[in-house]
Amino acid sequence: MxxxxxxxxxxxxxxxxxxxxxxxxxxxxxxxxxxxxxxxMTKIRKRQAKFVGHVIRRNQLEHLVTTGKFYGKRGRGRPREKMLDSLADWMDIEKPSEMIRKMRCRVGWRSLIAHASRHGT
Known part of the structure; x- marks a missing residue:
C-alpha cells in the first residue's frame, strides 16, 4: 500500500x-x-493518528471497533493489519495498549504525532 x-x-x-x-x-x-x-505518506499517517486519538478519547462504539475487542472466530488466512498496529510501528511504540494509554492526554498525543511526523518514515 x-x-x-x-x-x-x-x-x-x-x-x-x-x-x-x-x-x-x-x-x-x-x-x-x-x-x-x-x-x-507522512500526512496520511498524521491524519490517521489524529483521528484515532479522537476516537479513543470519545470512548464509545468507535473505540470498541478501533481496538478490535470483539468475540467470535476470525476468518481464515492472514490476519488483517490493524490501524493501531501500523501507527504503533510508525511511532516506534512497542505495544498498541501503551499507545492507547498515551492517547488519553491530548497535548501529549499531539506532541508525539509531531515528533513521529518529523522522524518517522
Whole structure:
C-alpha cells in the first residue's frame, strides 16, 4: 500500500512539472528539481493518528471497533493489519495498549504525532 501511494505521489509531481513518464529521470532527480520531499505518506499517517486519538478519547462504539475487542472466530488466512498496529510501528511504540494509554492526554498525543511526523518514515 505504501509503495503504491508513493508511486501515485510521484506521478502527481511529474504531472505538475509536465515531465513525461518516458523521460529517463529518477524519482530523486524529480524531487531535487521540485525542491521538495515525499510528504503524502507522512500526512496520511498524521491524519490517521489524529483521528484515532479522537476516537479513543470519545470512548464509545468507535473505540470498541478501533481496538478490535470483539468475540467470535476470525476468518481464515492472514490476519488483517490493524490501524493501531501500523501507527504503533510508525511511532516506534512497542505495544498498541501503551499507545492507547498515551492517547488519553491530548497535548501529549499531539506532541508525539509531531515528533513521529518529523522522524518517522
Amino acid at each position: 505504501k509503495s503504491s501511494l508513493e508511486a501515485t505521489e510521484m506521478w502527481f509531481l511529474r504531472r505538475m512539472m509536465r515531465i513525461p513518464w518516458t523521460a529517463k529521470k529518477t524519482n530523486e532527480e524529480i524531487l531535487t528539481e521540485a525542491q521538495t520531499t515525499r510528504q503524502l
